[in-house]
Amino acid sequence: MDRPEFYRFHQGDRILPFAASEYDARLAGLRKIMADAGVDAAVFTSMHNIAYYSGFLYCSFGRPYGLVVTATDSVTISAGIDAAQPWRRCHGDNITYTDWKRNNYWRAIRSVTGTGKVIGYEGDHISLAQKALLDEFLSPSETRDIAAATMVQRMHKSAAELEMIRAGAATADVGGFAIRDAISVGAREIDVAMAGRDAMELEIAKRFPEAEYRDTWVWFQSGINTDGAHNPVTARQLQVGDILSLNTFPMISGYYTALERTMFVREVDEASLKIWEANVAAHELGISLLKPGAKCSDITAQINDFFAERQLLQYRTFGYGHSFGVLSHYYGREAGLELREDIDTVLEPGMVISMEPMLTIPEGQPGAGGYREHDIMIITEDGNEDITKYPYGPEFNVVG
Known part of the structure; x- marks a missing residue:
């Protein structure tokens, strides 16, 4: 049996708390923050920023979730146990990662960010263990903490x-x-x-x-x-x-x-x-x-x-x-x-x-x-x- 590391599973109607234009405006503000900080891709791990920029509020139950934003893409990263619910409740794309192999979460993120880029992250949320995996899988040229700037936007x-x-x-x-x-x-x-x-x-x-x-x-x-x-x-x-x-x-x-x-x-x-x-x-x-x-x-x-x-x-x-x-x-x-x-x-x-x-x-x-x-x-x-x-x-x- 072919066991994928990640895949897209999109079904049902999309229902969000706000209109798509609201999320587009938030993402435009975020991309300005990224440009000012010289960040190529932002990797969010917190419930509040993922919900703010995509509409999706995850239920972790011990599994990591994410949102990757680049100059052109906005992609939520969710666990297979949730099936298509994250896609129905998010703005933008969604990738589901599988449990078949450890750290497929980071492989899914890497499929969006690529390697060798300047990565923005939330220093007030990401754990030391997950930050080490970010460095290992994404091989960033540099990482920059953008948590404070996103907080100011949300205010x-x-x-x-x-x-x-x-x-x-x-x-x-x-x-x-x-x-x-x-x-x-x-x-x-x-x-x-x-x-x-x-x-x-x-x-x-x-x-x-x-x-x-x-x-x-x-x-x-x-x-x-x-x-x-x-x-x-x-x-x-x-x-x-x-x-x-x-x-x-x-x-x-x-x-x-x-x-x-x-x-x-x-x-x-x-x-x-x-x-x-x-x-x-x-x-x-x-x-x-x-x-x-x-x-x-x-x-x-x-x-x-x-x-x-x-x-x-x-x-x-x-x-x-x-x-x-x-x-x-x-x-x-x-x-x-x-x-x-x-x-x-x-x-x-x-x-x-x-x-x-x-x-x-x-x-x-x-x-x-x-x-x-x-x-x-x-x-x-x-x-x-x-x-x-x-x-x-x-x-x-x-x-x-």
Whole structure:
């Protein structure tokens, strides 16, 4: 039996999150990056860049995936176990590699790049083992890290991306209202979380009937479980007076959005209310600062000063916001657009960024728990557009 190292298996209709013209525009931007860096071929290995430039979001399960872009070609590289699904969900060509012989993945890539070329790669993603195989199979004349340049490209959203992100934010709101309705004394975190997740899954299916559905989730935390922003859901039962963290995360074709709110079950004590109101005030201050020309580190400093004046800065646990687009909790991050002391990026129209101050008061102190509000802002020509519509603050979020 003839066992090929790789082959093309294309069947079915192609369905993508965006029009072909959107991917052509992204690839044109990438090819300018490549030309400026003197790169002949770019070899992408990360989920976020492969999805950004081709539309295909892979499921690795221990196998490598790729996207090769040259001056003329754009080719996804996928494993045989996925058959033609990668081709149906990608822009450009697709090559399937086989398991018959080790490293057929790199032989498939070499069939596009050739050897002896200047190869661009993602230094923040490719492993040492895979980089060694790149050098062995492609014999590049030189390799150049283009990860940072592609991140900068992804930070500036197209009109089509903004439409997708707005749909995601609206879906997150749907999940938030479903969670609010599900909160009651004695309910478990997992029960409330499932209500929010199910509502978002149905909303995504209604808005995007031809999409693939995966990865939408909820972190709903109560009591001591609110101390960390990414604490998993448990079976803890809600009690009167509990502080709650509502966190909904719809995933649409690789695009992540989020809604996060502080809540209380039925009643909130005076100490907790004071901290909650301070965090809400910091949230509103932060939103007012998100405008073109503002520097991420300067925004951070102003919110730091606000908390320091109230003797609360020591309870801040992370930065005040981050970019949105092709990312999730297990891939992708536009680290150049975060509200932190060490990020000097200047905001520009078309960027998308959250405002999400959080304070964690330790157990045993008055007002113990984690307080967090989260809205998504599109930077406009003269300010920002807040696309999160679920209300924040005590008036709406003492429930159950």
